[in-house]
Amino acid sequence: MKYLAGLLGVALCLAAQVAVAQPAVNRIVAVVNPRAYDGPCPATITFTGTIFVNRPARVSYRWERSDHATGPVETVQVSGGGRGVKTEWHLGNPRGQAFHGSETLHVLSPGDFYSNPAEFTLVCR
Numbered sequence: 001m002k003y004l005a006g007l008l009g010v011a012l013c014l015a016a017q018v019a020v021a022q023p024a025v026n027r028i029v030a031v032v033n034p035r036a037y038d039g040p041c042p043a044t045i046t047f048t049g050t051i052f053v054n055r056p057a058r059v060s061y062r063w064e065r066s067d068h069a070t071g072p073v074e075t076v077q078v079s080g081g082g083r084g085v086k087t088e089w090h091l092g093n094p095r096g097q098a099f100h101g102s103e104t105l106h107v108l109s110p111g112d113f114y115s116n117p118a119e120f121t122l123v124c125r
Helices: 002-021
Strands: 025-033 036-039 043-053 057-065 074-078 081-091 098-109 118-124
Touching (some): 025 098, 025 118, 043 057, 043 098, 043 118, 057 081, 074 081, 081 098
Parallel strands (some): 036 118
Antiparallel strands (some): 043 081, 098 118
């Protein structure tokens, strides 16, 4: 019985180490609306990201644009499943010119993770 209790203790300790080693954030997805804009400018492009976790976590993140601009670092509590976050990009080109851009959601902690780039095309009329 003493041997069994010892094995159980070792198994619980190893399980706890595995749980701690596994990152809380397990997936990040970013989408853009609209994906293609053709109309008057300036225009507003909206980006929505979802941060998925496998356990509750306090998550710090920022949005990073294809023109190398970065948004402010923000922090949210993600209790379970996923949590949505948004940002907007207001932009406009000279009439008739097209612009292709994207934003990526960058989780800074816990861990260091990037979403897919949410890409869009803009044509100002």
